[in-house]
Amino acid sequence: MTDTHHAWSLAERPRGEPTRADFEFDESPVPTPNYGEVLVKVQYLSVDPYMRGRMRDSESYAEPWAVGEMLEGGVVGEVVDSHSDQFEIGDVVTGNGTWSEYAVLDAADTQAIDTDVADPPAYLGALGMPGRTAYFGLLEVGDPNPGDTVVVSGAAGAVGSVVGQIAKLNGCDVVGFAGSDEKVAWLTDDLGFDAAVNYKATDDYRSALDDVAPEGVDVYFDNVGGPITDAVFSRLALDARVAVCGQIAHYNDESVPTGPRKLPQLIATRATVRGLLVGDFAPRFGEASEQLAEWVATGDLTHRETIVDGLEAAPDAFLGLFSGDNIGKQVVRVRP
Amino acid sequence: MTDTHHAWSLAERPRGEPTRADFEFDESPVPTPNYGEVLVKVQYLSVDPYMRGRMRDSESYAEPWAVGEMLEGGVVGEVVDSHSDQFEIGDVVTGNGTWSEYAVLDAADTQAIDTDVADPPAYLGALGMPGRTAYFGLLEVGDPNPGDTVVVSGAAGAVGSVVGQIAKLNGCDVVGFAGSDEKVAWLTDDLGFDAAVNYKATDDYRSALDDVAPEGVDVYFDNVGGPITDAVFSRLALDARVAVCGQIAHYNDESVPTGPRKLPQLIATRATVRGLLVGDFAPRFGEASEQLAEWVATGDLTHRETIVDGLEAAPDAFLGLFSGDNIGKQVVRVRP
Incomplete structure (x- = not known):
């Protein structure tokens, strides 16, 4: 040494x-x-x-x-x-x-x-902090039910890719937003997402959502913020749940970012929006690690x-x- | 006739x-x-x-x-x-x-x-729809605990004035935002609010909150939206709850209103923001009407x-x- x-x-x-x-x-x-x-x-x-x-x-x-x-x-x-x-x-x-x-x-x-x-x-x-973030964020904050439409931003990232797969394991329809055709192909071909949108190939995210999530969004797992999130909020279903995990679109902003106000939309939908930090679930990390490892071992979770x-x-x-x-x-x- | x-x-x-x-x-x-x-x-x-x-x-x-x-x-x-x-x-x-x-x-x-x-x-x-909105919105969405700081916008209105009083009955510290000195005096002198801010007499709502809610806001009951809400979001405490009941500041907007993005703040606080519609609680209206009438009869609730x-x-x-x-x-x- x-x-x-x-x-x-x-x-x-x-x-x-x-x-x-x-x-x-x-x-x-x-x-x-x-x-x-x-x-x-x-x-x-x-x-x-x-x-x-x-x-x-x-x-x-x-x-x-x-x-x-x-x-x-x-x-x-x-x-x-x-x-x-x-x-x-x-x-x-x-x-x-x-x-x-x-x-x-x-x-x-x-x-x-x-x-x-x-x-x-x-x-x-997938077997570390990002995987545990996906696990608790989706299951505890997103609260997905079978048949729900789950939308994930940053879907091809470390957290998003696990979120989508856990949502599929819970019987949800899963839509991802990602930034390249290669990522989109990975999500739909390898990870089993029902649909994915290359957000760099369009800026009409609302129309994209109408195509892939025509009945609205029951669960939104947000890693990104910005215009994708604005579009998803305009398509939330009744009693939707939004897990705010990350806002990478804004991390480099030097002043407070502005955008469409979202609270009026929450009244009509009675949606619940909640911030998420994996550390809050530390007492249950063992449970998550065990489950994630089992899914990897059985091939249910691709990383x-x-x-x-x-x-x-x-x-x-x-x-x-x-x-x-x-x-x-x-x-x-x-x-x- | x-x-x-x-x-x-x-x-x-x-x-x-x-x-x-x-x-x-x-x-x-x-x-x-x-x-x-x-x-x-x-x-x-x-x-x-x-x-x-x-x-x-x-x-x-x-x-x-x-x-x-x-x-x-x-x-x-x-x-x-x-x-x-x-x-x-x-x-x-x-x-x-x-x-x-x-x-x-x-x-x-x-x-x-x-x-x-x-x-x-x-x-x-107080004994009708606004009172029931206050009752379910505060108790079910706001989820107040004794000692919590509860902030109410539109505090001298039909809903807000009841919200603040129910919060006091639950052992909370209560701060109201209202639009005149007369309203402020009514809230603090007659309804028992711990503090109230005349939002037409200042536009520095953050400093006003630092004075009256120095430990941050545990529960925000929002009837208004706009700059008051922006300030309250910047002062949310850990695990805060926000009940979005009304957004009267935006009801006359013809285009989608814009403002500071709030989702980044939710991660740090793990706050929960939820839209509220009293009709969702219709099966429990009897309970609310009975309790509100009792509080009026005992003098605990001023209307x-x-x-x-x-x-x-x-x-x-x-x-x-x-x-x-x-x-x-x-x-x-x-x-x-």
């Missing part, structure tokens, strides 16, 4: 769209784990849209990244030093680490992964990762989320 | 703000009740903000008024002819009638009123009506709702 490693830190807080210049690549001493911690050699790290919020100075549901400090995020890695009874050297685990070659993980928030069920990157996607190679590429992988470069979960393989 | 009477009908569908010219005053034969109906001599009729929606051609939760036909709405009146076993001549009842001197009511939707509990106009307000005199004044009374002329429930006394 070397004494030093490379890591990404936050160079400065971006205004508007982040750029590569907001990130800094440094060499520093490999950290030492304390009691209850493990040191892992990072194999894969996760880049997620919610991290844009951590680049801001303002307090929100996720703690802001500190300028000059290593960036934090989910990782998969191999334990190379353990100060915890829970893990031994050689274990492959997932937990909250850093954008670096080596990372110290709190054993209490770290789980061993089962590579018989899926390859390691899946534990940052896909878009992998970029090299720790150096991590900022680009993150920035690519905002232009929709990824299909399924975007991960970084630290050492190709 | 005369053979003819006067009635208001819809002259034409307004664009934007309605005017007196949209209403037509006619003389016509007094109608004859059929089996299961009663004819009442109308004493009081109700004008309500939701009626603006009935002036539109578009289907919504309330059936559009037909051009050239008598306007429909809640009334209190004395039975002068009964084709129902349920009511006798001389009974004073409330039900769905018309803006006219005499009205035919469907006995199935008609209730006798108890003038020992309150004077007849209260049965169009107030703004009464204009003469059927001729009905359109003006309706139009006055949009400038906030009323304190409490606006009713029309048909014959002074």
